[in-house]
Amino acid sequence: GAVVSQHPSRVICKSGTSVKIECRSLDFQATTMFWYRQFPKKSLMLMATSNEGSKATYEQGVEKDKFLINHASLTLSTLTVTSAHPEDSSFYICSARARIDSNQPQHFGDGTRLSIL
């Protein structure tokens, strides 16, 4: 089945540094990728929708300059948390969809636990 790989699975870094998270579709071409943030004991909050070769569409309240998204190929999207601070600590999850047809379900990565000290 469709596999989405997310890397790294866990990262701990100092406040003020930038962190890049990769999301790869391993056995299919992902025209669209989604980035979510999940707080402890909470649901997933959609941050942005990323289409290959175009700018990402951010949800209301999500800072574009803080969370940089790049979807340069049909198998890779990256989320860069710039100048990270402790409040950015969270579980970040990506998902990918194979085609524009919205009948195709999203396939999720295993998430990245980000801890900012």
Added chain:
Amino acid sequence: AQSVTQLDSQVPVFEEAPVELRCNYSSSVSVYLFWYVQYPNQGLQLLLKYLSGSTLVKGINGFEAEFNKSQTSFHLRKPSVHISDTAEYFCAVSVAGGGNKLTFGTGTQLKVEL
């Protein structure tokens, strides 16, 4: 806009007992409905989905769900649970033909006990 309500934040159940996890949605347009499962420190795995057709949908791991349009519900059921079913379960909705953007419920923690 769409919304999803999962009234039960936690559901404890004994092994081999049946379970139902409730999900209600709100939308003014046609929707697709999904159930996902999340194990600790992992992403989400699709259990089942309703797009159209038969209102009873069967998924993986012995789960099934029934779409009830009049009650705007999509409850998840399993006739006999196993310890390995302990996980967080999320109900989600997307607008039919609307680009697949998912709106999630707040999740239900299923805890299966011996």
